[in-house]
Amino acid sequence: MCDVSAVECSDTSVKQWSLENIPVEIFLHICSYLDARFITRSLSLVCKRFHEILSDITVWRSRITKRWGNEYPPVPVDTDAFDWRLACVCIEDQYEFWNKKDVQMKPILKSDIHYAAVNAVHLMNSGLLCVSGSRDRSIVLWDLSNVVNDDTEVPYQISSDVHTGWVWKFASCGETVYSCSWDTTVRSWQLTPSLQPVSVFQCRTAVLSLDCTANLVAAGTWTRDVMLFDTRVGQSEVSLYRAHRSAVLALSMFGNFIVSASEDHTLAVWDRRAEKVLKQLNLYADKGKVNDVPMCMSFSNNLIYVGDSKGNLHLINPAQGQFNIVDSYKVGHSAQLTCVQHGMGSILTSSTDGTVRISTPTQRPETIAVISSQVGEVTGFDYKNDILVVGGTHSALEFWLPCSS
CATH class of the missing domain: 2.130.10.10 (YVTN repeat-like/Quinoprotein amine dehydrogenase)
Known part of the structure; x- marks a missing residue:
């Protein structure tokens, strides 16, 4: 069985990913398929590294921008003071709830x-x-x-x-x-x-x-x-x-x-x-x-x-x-x-x-x-x-x- 680090398995060197070393880009790509509430309440609590990644406001601001463009929030805000994570949870929750x-x-x-x-x-x-x-x-x-x-x-x-x-x-x-x-x-x-x-x-x-x-x-x-x-x-x-x-x-x-x-x-x-x-x-x-x-x-x-x-x-x-x-x-x-x-x-x-x-x-x-x-x-x-x-x-x-x- 391969170790979590790069080791030789049989004749092939394989990089095994774990919670400790999964690339941030791949982790965030996975997150894009999950709803914001689950990410906040569950995934961010899995390990310290996930918590640190998901505590970055740029993650949530980027998520909103990709979905809603620059139209949210509808007036300019202090980017550092605005709660982008809460906003993301609220708008995704409401959109999903009323769509169904x-x-x-x-x-x-x-x-x-x-x-x-x-x-x-x-x-x-x-x-x-x-x-x-x-x-x-x-x-x-x-x-x-x-x-x-x-x-x-x-x-x-x-x-x-x-x-x-x-x-x-x-x-x-x-x-x-x-x-x-x-x-x-x-x-x-x-x-x-x-x-x-x-x-x-x-x-x-x-x-x-x-x-x-x-x-x-x-x-x-x-x-x-x-x-x-x-x-x-x-x-x-x-x-x-x-x-x-x-x-x-x-x-x-x-x-x-x-x-x-x-x-x-x-x-x-x-x-x-x-x-x-x-x-x-x-x-x-x-x-x-x-x-x-x-x-x-x-x-x-x-x-x-x-x-x-x-x-x-x-x-x-x-x-x-x-x-x-x-x-x-x-x-x-x-x-x-x-x-x-x-x-x-x-x-x-x-x-x-x-x-x-x-x-x-x-x-x-x-x-x-x-x-x-x-x-x-x-x-x-x-x-x-x-x-x-x-x-x-x-x-x-x-x-x-x-x-x-």
């Missing part, structure tokens, strides 16, 4: 609980709990933790008439969920394990958008205001700003910034620390599209995506507080965008055209999959840990759950 959605996910339609359009859906507890809110003024808590392959029954609890107007949006921090309504209030609820009312925050006019951090709740209203509440000091507003000329349709908080989108066609960036408007953006200033309105927003991973009333998706780069408009895209929808959510691995968008589309998070997003929903016009969705919930105008929700292995 027909065998990896099962849809469950629930159209007999709410009796009006479901405008708000929100996933909590790693996606295992869902809250839905409707124009019927009720909130339903859904337990997704024990739904298995051959079971379409989803346990739920109904809290009726929790608002006196349409339930419009949800946000959550930890075990606390916030709901906003056309009845001019934001209400907080505690999961214990059912929804228990905690506080009521009065906003004077209809609340159309909502977000929260650990102690701060931001509410965008029909009358142009963004109102801030600190849950540690009571139910009265601690701050208010008016940067728009019309209703605030979407907002998101990230760090010291609150970004709000309005029916007046603009986005405003509010600096909470300085208590002033840092920047005002008109997405359509140079395009003459006076009827286009920003409708929804996603702010995470140092990127902002804004969806509008004509099915366009706009990318904004908040780097260094500049909040510059990068580009605008068509992602395949034929009508108004109602919700957008993005991460390192995918962009999800929904529309009144009745679909949810999953796209690559690249400079020019490419369609990975399309879900034609059974809920009518899609009013919104939430996506967490490969669980998708969709709300619509047909008084219905649709859960897309991963199939059991």
Whole structure:
């Protein structure tokens, strides 16, 4: 038997490769046939040498470049600080998952609980709990933790008439969920394990958008205001700003910034620390599209995506507080965008055209999959840990759950 080093076997000198001396080029070529998650979680742990090779960020950056060109990430980043390995895992995971959605996910339609359009859906507890809110003024808590392959029954609890107007949006921090309504209030609820009312925050006019951090709740209203509440000091507003000329349709908080989108066609960036408007953006200033309105927003991973009333998706780069408009895209929808959510691995968008589309998070997003929903016009969705919930105008929700292995 030959040794692992170069030795003579019979009359022939043979080079035997082992984990210790396999050429890096051949090892990486083998890796190109394996998925990034397996490489990271398993192969990199085989031996010290594999770990050292796979700890080099150039390996992961090169892998992404070969697959996606120079289009990922969609804005310039600090190459040394960016987590190329995590990005590679995320984008490959999402691409593979949604490409095989027909065998990896099962849809469950629930159209007999709410009796009006479901405008708000929100996933909590790693996606295992869902809250839905409707124009019927009720909130339903859904337990997704024990739904298995051959079971379409989803346990739920109904809290009726929790608002006196349409339930419009949800946000959550930890075990606390916030709901906003056309009845001019934001209400907080505690999961214990059912929804228990905690506080009521009065906003004077209809609340159309909502977000929260650990102690701060931001509410965008029909009358142009963004109102801030600190849950540690009571139910009265601690701050208010008016940067728009019309209703605030979407907002998101990230760090010291609150970004709000309005029916007046603009986005405003509010600096909470300085208590002033840092920047005002008109997405359509140079395009003459006076009827286009920003409708929804996603702010995470140092990127902002804004969806509008004509099915366009706009990318904004908040780097260094500049909040510059990068580009605008068509992602395949034929009508108004109602919700957008993005991460390192995918962009999800929904529309009144009745679909949810999953796209690559690249400079020019490419369609990975399309879900034609059974809920009518899609009013919104939430996506967490490969669980998708969709709300619509047909008084219905649709859960897309991963199939059991």
